[in-house]
Amino acid sequence: MIPIVFSVGIDPAAAGLVDSLARPGGNLTGVSILYTELTPKRIELISELVPHARVLAILANPDSADPSTVRMQEAARAKGFQPAVLLARSEGEIDTVFADVVSMHADVLVVGDDPFSFQRRGQIVELAARHAVPTIYYSRDPVVVGGLLSYGPDLTATYRQVGIYVGKILKGAKPADLPVQQPTKFELVINLKTAKALGLNVPQSLLARANEVIE
Numbered sequence: 505m506i507p508i509v510f511s512v513g514i515d516p517a518a519a520g521l522v523d524s525l526a527r528p529g530g531n532l533t534g535v536s537i538l539y540t541e542l543t544p545k546r547i548e549l550i551s552e553l554v555p556h557a558r559v560l561a562i563l564a565n566p567d568s569a570d571p572s573t574v575r576m577q578e579a580a581r582a583k584g585f586q587p588a589v590l591l592a593r594s595e596g597e598i599d600t601v602f603a604d605v606v607s608m609h610a611d612v613l614v615v616g617d618d619p620f621s622f623q624r625r626g627q628i629v630e631l632a633a634r635h636a637v638p639t640i641y642y643s644r645d646p647v648v649v650g651g652l653l654s655y656g657p658d659l660t661a662t663y664r665q666v667g668i669y670v671g672k673i674l675k676g677a678k679p680a681d682l683p684v685q686q687p688t689k690f691e692l693v694i695n696l697k698t699a700k701a702l703g704l705n706v707p708q709s710l711l712a713r714a715n716e717v718i719e
Contacts, residue, residue: 507679509669510534511662513572513617516684525684533679535665536686537657539617539642540572544579546655549692550612550640551583552710553653553699557611557638560585563601563628564616567593572617580614598624602631610637617642617656625649638702644693647718652702653694657687691715 508531516522516536523529525536551557560580564573573589580587588608590601605613615621615628625646632639633650641647641654665685673679692710695718699706711717 505531507673508532508534509666509673509679511537511666513537513539515540522684525686527680528682528684529680531679533669533682533684535662535669536684537659537662538687539656540575542642542656542690543572543575544582546614546640546642547576547579547583547585549653549655549710550614550638551585553704553706554612554638558584558586559608559610559612560587561601561605561608561610561613561637562587562589562616563598563613563621564589564591565593565618565620566591568616568618568620576614576616593620595624595627598627598631602635602637605637606635613637613639615639615641615646625651633698633701636702638704644691644716647693647695647698650698651695652698652704653692655692656690658689658691661689662687694718 510532511534517524521532562573562576577587590604592598592601626649629646629649629651639652641651642656644654647654669682692714693716694706694714697719
């Protein structure tokens, strides 16, 4: 069998990809990016930036098996938010989601960690700006093109670890003997220009923790 080195946002053991993180036990190993586990932190950050917020919309893909949507709802309720899950699997449905965000007077939006939302990041960022919806993302890419803020693993470091594992396997190591790695570096990225356009005053405590501030 051909060895496989993965990079996934879900728990690979829970998904049945490996026996356990410490002992993969098969022909697969790699890096678990912890997107789902970081969900409560994203809720905390957006509530710190928009302290008056009460209604929190969640953009999710109904075709995704990602469990983070449930975690987002739980984390939102724990912070006193009223969560509302809005589903989109196409470009047109994203337009509908933002119409719903406006009609329900949602104060903030959390974008789920799904490949589809990443592919449509430009559209989502543009609509969030047009409708003045403070939005938090799970990677820095949407923030670079105008999104408000993001919190997630340092993907450069993550992919470097994937490359290291590929090198080890090419030199004879077995995937079963290489524990699934987890990120050790995380990054908070804030777009100050977008914050100002939304009329948000970014707390100094938040700026001090940011790994990158885009002005």
